[in-house]
Amino acid sequence: MAKSAAKPVSSPGFDPWLSSQRLFPPYEWTEVFGRRAPVEIDLGAGDGVYIEARARREPERDFVAVERLLGRATKIAKKAVRGGLSNLRVLRLESAYFLRNLCAPGSLDVITLRYPDPWPKRRHHGNRILTREFAVDALRACRRGGRLQLTTDDRDYFEWACREVAACPDWKGDEAWNGAEEPTSEFEEKFKQEGRAVYRKAWGNLN
Numbered sequence: 001m002a003k004s005a006a007k008p009v010s011s012p013g014f015d016p017w018l019s020s021q022r023l024f025p026p027y028e029w030t031e032v033f034g035r036r037a038p039v040e041i042d043l044g045a046g047d048g049v050y051i052e053a054r055a056r057r058e059p060e061r062d063f064v065a066v067e068r069l070l071g072r073a074t075k076i077a078k079k080a081v082r083g084g085l086s087n088l089r090v091l092r093l094e095s096a097y098f099l100r101n102l103c104a105p106g107s108l109d110v111i112t113l114r115y116p117d118p119w120p121k122r123r124h125h126g127n128r129i130l131t132r133e134f135a136v137d138a139l140r141a142c143r144r145g146g147r148l149q150l151t152t153d154d155r156d157y158f159e160w161a162c163r164e165v166a167a168c169p170d171w172k173g174d175e176a177w178n179g180a181e182e183p184t185s186e187f188e189e190k191f192k193q194e195g196r197a198v199y200r201k202a203w204g205n206l207n
């Protein structure tokens with residue numbers, strides 16, 4: 001007898017997925033850094049050129065670099081050790097997971113995204129980091145008056161990201177921020193040499 005085609009899976013009456021949200025409690029930044037200071041996170045930090053410069057320049061603030069590639073995360077850790085930067089930590093993890101599950105409500109002062117992967121093809125837009133869900137998570141994790149800041153060379157992504165954040169009305173465009181005080185990063189240098197435009201925007205948490 002010929003085998004029948006695979007049957008569609010019917011509801012088994014239970015959820016086979018275990019929630020990864022139960023793995024770890026959120027970080028207590030005062031325990032991590034051993035003091036109470038403003039905390040900034042840099043998501044997709046690359047080799048850490050930007051975050052190292054910030055940590056060096058502003059010892060009164062604490063910085064967390066999140067990067068999913070081991071080689072890049074390791075370079076950041078080396079920069080922290082060589083520079084004696086006790087206000088800089090690195091985490092090798094996926095940024096959106098980190099923000100949603102490991103950052104307590106109101107625990108962050110600034111969330112930075114510099115040159116996030118633009119995923120230009122429409123069918124890849126689902127991979128983009130700055131979605132409206134991300135904007136909601138960022139709002140929850142940011143203290144009142146805190147900031148979300150984006151820098152990108154990709155105009156389409158920039159406009160798309162602005163629309164995604166606008167769907168979360170408690171983020172208000174921070175017109176005073178133009179990124180002029182920001183140190184550079186490795187991708188910024190590369191794109192500058194290629195003569196590409198730069199798009200920057202920040203939003204403040206009015207919640």
Ligand SMILES: C[S@@+](CC[C@H](N)C(=O)[O-])C[C@H]1O[C@@H](n2cnc3c(N)ncnc32)[C@H](O)[C@@H]1O
Pocket residue numbers: 043044045046047050066067068069072093094095096113114115116117129185186187188
């Ligand atoms: C274009 S590079 C920009 C690096 C750095 N911010 C800069 O300005 O030079 C994007 C970085 O984000 C990292 N990345 C991409 N998606 C990520 C994610 N979902 N979670 C953590 N890191 C991610 C990549 O591995 C890469 O290092």
